[in-house]
Amino acid sequence: MVDILKIALIPGLPLISFVVLTFFGRKLKRKSAWVAISASIGSCALSFCQILPVTSGATTHITFPWLVINQVPIEFGALIDPLAAMMLFVVTFVGSLIVIYSTGYMHDDPRFPKFFAYLSLFLFSMLGLVISPTLVQIYLFWELVGLSSYFLIGFWFEKYSAAQAGRKAFITNRIGDIGFFLGIMTFFYATKTVRFVDINPALAHTYAGSFAVGVASLLLFCGAIGKSAQFPLHVWLPDAMEGPTPVSALIHAATMVAAGIYLVARLFPLFQVFPDASQVVAIIGTITAFGAAFFALTQWDIKKVLAYSTISQLGFMVTALGVGGFSAGTFHLMTHAFFKALLFLGAGSVIHGSSVQDMREMGGLKKEMPVTFWTFVVATFAIAGFPPLAGFWSKDEILLAAFEHHHLVIFWTLALTTMMTSFYMFRLLFLTFFGAKRNKHHAHESPVSMTAPLIVLAFGSAVIGLPGSPLMHHWFQGFLSSGHHEEIHMNGFVVSISVASAAIGLALATWFYLIQPGLSKKLAEKNWLLYSASQHKLWFDEFYDATAIRAFKTSSKKLLDFDAAVVDGAVNQTGIQTVNMSRIKNWIDRYIVDGFVNFTGWFVSTVSGIGRLIQTGFIHNYLLFVLLGLLIILYAAL
Amino acid sequence: MSFLSWLILLPIIGIVGILFVHRDRTQLVRVIATIVTGIELVLTIVLMTRFSLVESGMQFVEHVFWIPQLGVYYHVGIDGISLIMLLTTTLLSFLACIASFGIKERVKEYFVLYLLLVMGMIGTFVSLDLFLFYIFWEVVLVPMYFLIGIWGGERKEYAAIKFFLYTLFGSLFMLVGILALYLTNTPHTFDMLALAQANANYSLHFQQIIFLALFLGFAIKVPIWPFHTWLPDAHVEAPTPISVILAGVLLKMGTYGFFRIAYPIVPQGAHWFAPALAVLAVIGIVYGGFVAFAQTDFKKMVAYSSVSHMGFVLLGLSVFTSTGFHGALLQMFTHGLITGCLFLLVGVLYDRAHTRDMDAFGGLWAKLPVYGSILIFCSMASLGLPSLAGFVSEFMVLLGSFPVYRWITVISCIGILLAAAYLLYMIQRVLLGKQNPKWAQLKDISAREIFTLAPLMILILLVGIYPKIVLQLMTPTLEALIRSVGGTLL
């Protein structure tokens, strides 16, 4: 019982914080940050209590029935296995840091308590999602994280673009979620289970030939496409940057968007027995990784670059899972959470310090914001994939997975993407911190509440890759796949390709932005088509606006007109025709049927009009009549 | 103690009481009506505690002769289906009664008609005799007509007449169906249970015709596409509490009719028409969603969302699986709660701003934080956010229909997307964005208004988190129904 309570409190503490802040936030004012911080740190501590036994091989699985469908109980509860433990670690640790950071970043916001309420709601939902033992529970929390993301993107809802972005995120996610939902149903009816513990290689082999299960796994992947912003549903994530920067760091970089990867990782045994399905996964991941990196090359908004970089990195993870690199994908998830959170928080610190978001107006912040600068450098090297920082180990493993499973096209595309990653990240670094100052604002270093998390994360970004590196004998991979150990051999060729592409990216960025600053402009003019394709993100938004959204709006208008004109028109016409019919009937009634009746009445009244003349109304006359009558009777009687 | 007779009788006592009060003492009139509806609610809750969760048949039955020459009985009783509807009715009528305090004109007449309406609704949900059922069914129409026609908005006469005639038109077909059943059976009887027991004697052809006749009556009430056009008009013109009752209870009378009359008495006819029902349901879901999206009138949008959501009830009904039936009945309950909330919220805004044009608002959340949060809560419930009630019922309906009508279920899922689209669009236009200076003087939601909303919101959350509290009431009945009409216990 105590154990259950301990687990329940992991998401429970943030929930309590959310409830408290919702109802008493306005009274607590600044103190509300403490509620949220203590809740997140508390659940962080509790998570570590749960994670430690998992490292020695213990798995916790608690369930209780929620609904019973076809005698199959749909359960709620908690499943803490290595994968969940890793996610718990990431979410609570990074989450706590970001909550602390937010106290500095959101310091002057009038809706300060609300922000922390939403953060707590998010942490609750995300932790609930992470410990889900069934597909249904994960779907439930899946939607809840979507909700908190909707609130946080639209946090500054007075801004039209923020409100719009929140809605776009929610609805785009819903499209994926419908696939997810259908996937759950298909899967449930095919296998009679929704438990994750049942989704294991044994079950996968039982249903290896089943068309329904194959379709189900692809449909479930649709959910991941939406949440992890994969092509073609990636359009919401860049817009989501309208939210406050800590939110971008926590939700739209480190944790929530990784939920899609988490889901695919949970379903990994299924994808292994359906090569076609995993082929689709790998291709979508590669397209996303490459496309997003391409878009990131030319963005000017510092957060937009990071947003596309996030999409691209998520693409890497999806690709890894698609080509069969289970531990590679999840490992990258963890390292990415650290350095991407760091990048966003650094960007937030820059925005906070210099009050601009466009990189063309930055520059030379190196001196004014030293802590931010140095932590940002660590993060940039980490994401670009330079050894021995975190990003190198995980990215290398993804490339290795693609290479070893003979997906050579994917391998080379990813290598190219690695180069682009390195290029756009150093471009960002150089434009922001190096060179001359391009605006007159006085920038200042951020307060300790913001820089302290930066330092912790920088440390994390540097070392978090080590547990998965050969230096520690791939401990992390062994931990994740507990039991069926994947053999990982470092491949000299892959490593050199990986490092080389990162170095080329760095070199190019140095050339374009430090040595020959005018060159990039000339190049852009020469290849204007390519340049504007990247700048306008291949016109995806415009394309969707012109097709899907326009079709949606037109059909909705058309249906409204149809409803008024045809469906309701039929009803009203029935009414009008009935009235017309009754007019005709009314005429007949009045002049023929009623005419006869009226004639009868007229006849009677005319005749009686004559008779009524003797009725004078004078009592004397009546008495006289009485007397006359009497006399007549007397006469007759005699 | 004869609970059900008291439930029917109490509003009448209330009406008599109100008639003795002078028309100027409006406060007393309100108090009487509130007390009466409050006692009704308490009685229903007591009824629930005494309700046996293992029995599938009728409970609290009262069975006395009424018109012996015609074989008409005063026969009332409840099972799991009726109990859910009874709870919805008494809860909503209590809350709507409190919401009616805003009515300032002709208060006495209003509450007399209101209580009459309550009596009719309760009677409909407890009667087990078709004759009695038909009487209550029609009793509901009359006060509704006046409540819309007198206390309504601009085009109230049009809406009231349309509502009245349209529903009456449907119920005439229903009457024909009832009479045919009466005359076919020997000995002649109006007793629903007896008719259901004898259903093996009816030929398929006869069942089809009867089902069609009953269907027309019920379909207009639900309303099923394409019989829905009276609904937006009636909703837009009706005063807020009446909209709540209309959406929360009246619409359910139609689907209740399927559960109580059409399915048990003519099961083969129902089976024969089930695919058609499913198609109509999915059309309603998608069509209602699209049209709701195009609305600018807040109330009309909610009305069309009802068309869409009632489509889910019909979909659940059409599949003849246990899960589908559970989902449909639960959706009837949850939709009552959620749409009740939404209509109350529209009313709160309309009382202050005197407009329902969503484009005229903007940025209200900053001005009305509590109202905004409640509106978002209810919209989330309506768009089927997991952990709120709407999700569970829609989930069960879709889960129940998936193995039966695969593609129809897939298309219905679009309805979930549409719900998100039109509700979020509404939230954006009303609550988010730049604040319109025109509404700088608006006051936030009052304590009385919160009081009317809070019980519904608590129930929405409760049912969403642990639906078993409601589902256990209906399971024995629905499983018995499935067995008797020949569906699958899937």
Next chain:
Amino acid sequence: MMSINHFLIFTTLLFLIGLYGALSRRNMIGILMSIEIMLNAVNLNFIFFSRFLDVPAETAQVFAIFVIVLAAATAAVGLAIVLQIYRNQKTIYTDEIDLLKW
């Protein structure tokens, strides 16, 4: 010795006086009084027949008393009507009132 004829002549005259009054008076009170006279003439007739003919005394007396009661009732109702008419029409002259003709 007076025979019954004398008395009958007397009551006939009395009755005719009443009849004349009822037909000729314009004042309603007068009409009522005349009706009373006629009733009393009849009453006297009963008494005389009882005295001179061989019938049980009670028969006539019962009739007489019955008629007196009736007369009292007539007077009461009649006067009440007259009073009401006077209130509404401000007159008690019958030739000015033709309410019976609608």
